[in-house]
Amino acid sequence: MTARTTVGAVLPLRLKPYVDADNSAFWSGGADGALMIHRCRSCGSWFHPPAPVCRNCQSLEVGPERASGRGTVASYTVNVQPWIPGSEPYLIAWVELAEQPGLRLTTNLVDVEAEDVSLDMPVEVVFEPHPDGDVWYPLFRPAPGATA
Amino acid sequence: MSGLPDVVIVGAAESENVGVVPDQSQFQLAADSVLRALAQCGLGIGDVDGVASTLQVAQFAHHLGTRPRWLDGTGVGGCSYMLHVRHAVAAIQTGQADVVVVAHGESGRSRVGPTLRVPDMASPGGQFELTYGVAGTFSSFTIPTTAYLHKYGLGEEALAEVTAAQSAWASQNPRAFRGKSLTVDDVLASRIIAWPFHVLECCPVTDGGGALVLTSAERAADLDLTGPPVRVAGSGETCEGPGASFMEDLTTFRGFRDSSAEALRQADLTVADIDHLMVYDAYAHLPLYGLEDIGFVGRGEASAFIASGATRPGGSLPMNTNGGGLLYTHTGQYGMFAIQEAVRQLRGEAVVQVPDVRTSLIQGVGGMFSAAGALVLTTA
Numbered sequence: 001m002t003a004r005t006t007v008g009a010v011l012p013l014r015l016k017p018y019v020d021a022d023n024s025a026f027w028s029g030g031a032d033g034a035l036m037i038h039r040c041r042s043c044g045s046w047f048h049p050p051a052p053v054c055r056n057c058q059s060l061e062v063g064p065e066r067a068s069g070r071g072t073v074a075s076y077t078v079n080v081q082p083w084i085p086g087s088e089p090y091l092i093a094w095v096e097l098a099e100q101p102g103l104r105l106t107t108n109l110v111d112v113e114a115e116d117v118s119l120d121m122p123v124e125v126v127f128e129p130h131p132d133g134d135v136w137y138p139l140f141r142p143a144p145g146a147t148a
Numbered sequence: 149m150s151g152l153p154d155v156v157i158v159g160a161a162e163s164e165n166v167g168v169v170p171d172q173s174q175f176q177l178a179a180d181s182v183l184r185a186l187a188q189c190g191l192g193i194g195d196v197d198g199v200a201s202t203l204q205v206a207q208f209a210h211h212l213g214t215r216p217r218w219l220d221g222t223g224v225g226g227c228s229y230m231l232h233v234r235h236a237v238a239a240i241q242t243g244q245a246d247v248v249v250v251a252h253g254e255s256g257r258s259r260v261g262p263t264l265r266v267p268d269m270a271s272p273g274g275q276f277e278l279t280y281g282v283a284g285t286f287s288s289f290t291i292p293t294t295a296y297l298h299k300y301g302l303g304e305e306a307l308a309e310v311t312a313a314q315s316a317w318a319s320q321n322p323r324a325f326r327g328k329s330l331t332v333d334d335v336l337a338s339r340i341i342a343w344p345f346h347v348l349e350c351c352p353v354t355d356g357g358g359a360l361v362l363t364s365a366e367r368a369a370d371l372d373l374t375g376p377p378v379r380v381a382g383s384g385e386t387c388e389g390p391g392a393s394f395m396e397d398l399t400t401f402r403g404f405r406d407s408s409a410e411a412l413r414q415a416d417l418t419v420a421d422i423d424h425l426m427v428y429d430a431y432a433h434l435p436l437y438g439l440e441d442i443g444f445v446g447r448g449e450a451s452a453f454i455a456s457g458a459t460r461p462g463g464s465l466p467m468n469t470n471g472g473g474l475l476y477t478h479t480g481q482y483g484m485f486a487i488q489e490a491v492r493q494l495r496g497e498a499v500v501q502v503p504d505v506r507t508s509l510i511q512g513v514g515g516m517f518s519a520a521g522a523l524v525l526t527t528a
């Protein structure tokens with residue numbers, strides 16, 4: 001089953017996150033082309049969104065670390081209802097990062113039409129800067145050779 | 149139930165009007181429901197010593213004129229009322245309260261008196277979802293469904309069957325917000341909100357209230373009741389993650405599995421003993437997950453089960469017999485209305501009554517595949 005909706009330019013208006021100590025690396029890593037994801041320094045578990053404690057081993061020794069930026073599409077939807085005025089249909093996906101099974105983040109898929117998206121499709125991170133230049137949104141596009 | 153005294157529901161009422169109620173605030177919708185529920189059991193506000201609500205509970209208890217010695221403001225989303233009932237049973241069994249009211253009121257559509265909801269960009273959703281155009285539950289709660297349909301090789305009709313089957317109930321219910329009889333093709337022809345979901349596979353947003361009155365079976369025996377008492381035979385509660393993307397497996401909800409298993413175990417019943425089922429349906433995928441996760445059918449079999457007519461009037465497992473959140477009403481936190489319908493069926497007072505209902509299972513979800521609460525109600 002594939003979506004048959006042509007998707008447009010992604011989000012003419014993108015809200016800006018509230019940046020705090022926990023998430024600043026995630027939102028600024030794009031300046032260096034780095035997808036920064038929280039990781040436990042005691043047991044090595046990755047998790048997202050950033051949290052103050054590792055739910056695997058309860059260690060407080062947690063912090064951002066550079067992830068590969070590679071993953072696969074775990075699931076997705078084609079948002080058609082124009083919640084954001086002027087928006088055309090866009091793809092919201094959960095990408096499972098290569099670092100760990102079940103390590104997912106919410107993102108937009110770009111550089112791909114809805115009907116060309118498939119589950120488990122390999123994708124890679126690409127960064128979209130906010131016009132203010134202080135936030136980089138991690139987005140994902142098909143990895144080279146991912147679509148026919 | 150392990151030697152503890154039985155606790156029963158002696159009053160259950162919805163607000164006079166549900167759907168579009170622009171002239172009442174959410175406190176009024178809840179208060180109207182409480183007074184109607186108390187009137188069913190000959191009790192007054194002065195008898196109430198326990199109050200549970202998703203409204204600001206101290207404020208609501210004060211507005212009502214109660215002097216409670218037990219409060220529960222558990223707010224884990226639309227299944228909070230299942231948890232309130234579970235907690236109220238324990239409170240009554242241990243003597244912490246004698247008469248508990250559980251109240252819901254929500255002006256989801258008309259927005260009379262609700263807390264203003266401003267997007268909180270510091271919340272996890274604000275930081276990591278709103279920034280990607282996830283403007284509501286429509287394009288988030290629904291996302292696991294693509295993985296579910298893919299895993300079992302199902303198409304969009306699997307979701308449309310859910311709405312179509314429930315319209316067989318709703319179309320006989322004058323209180324239903326969406327009261328038309330719908331075919332699978334009708335549903336598939338409605339506009340797409342967030343593929344693969346069409347508007348008729350997403351709940352409407354409505355106004356309404358509902359309330360329950362609980363007490364011990366012993367006390368109930370002395371009350372002048374307008375309908376038979378309904379026993380809370382079992383209950384369960386749990387949580388899985390803060391949002392749907394945290395599910396351990398996108399095709400099954402541990403919250404449904406654990407809370408329903410606990411409720412059935414407490415009630416000393418199995419799914420084969422259940423006459424009537426309510427599964428919280430803010431979106432059409434939830435009854436599919438519910439039927440499988442509770443154990444009524446095997447994995448991937450729910451849509452075929454629904455398409456067979458099993459959950460329609462006259463079927464072997466009547467489900468969402470008020471029309472469900474998709475068609476009856478959905479104020480925002482729908483759980484109270486699922487409980488109300490189960491009580492009506494067990495009392496023999498439903499608008500579309502199923503013959504001889506003696507057991508009902510009500511499965512709630514809170515947040516987006518976050519919390520879960522289940523109840524098993526039986527005739528007393």
Ligand SMILES: [Zn+2]
Nearest residue numbers: 040043054057
């Ligand atoms: Zn750890």
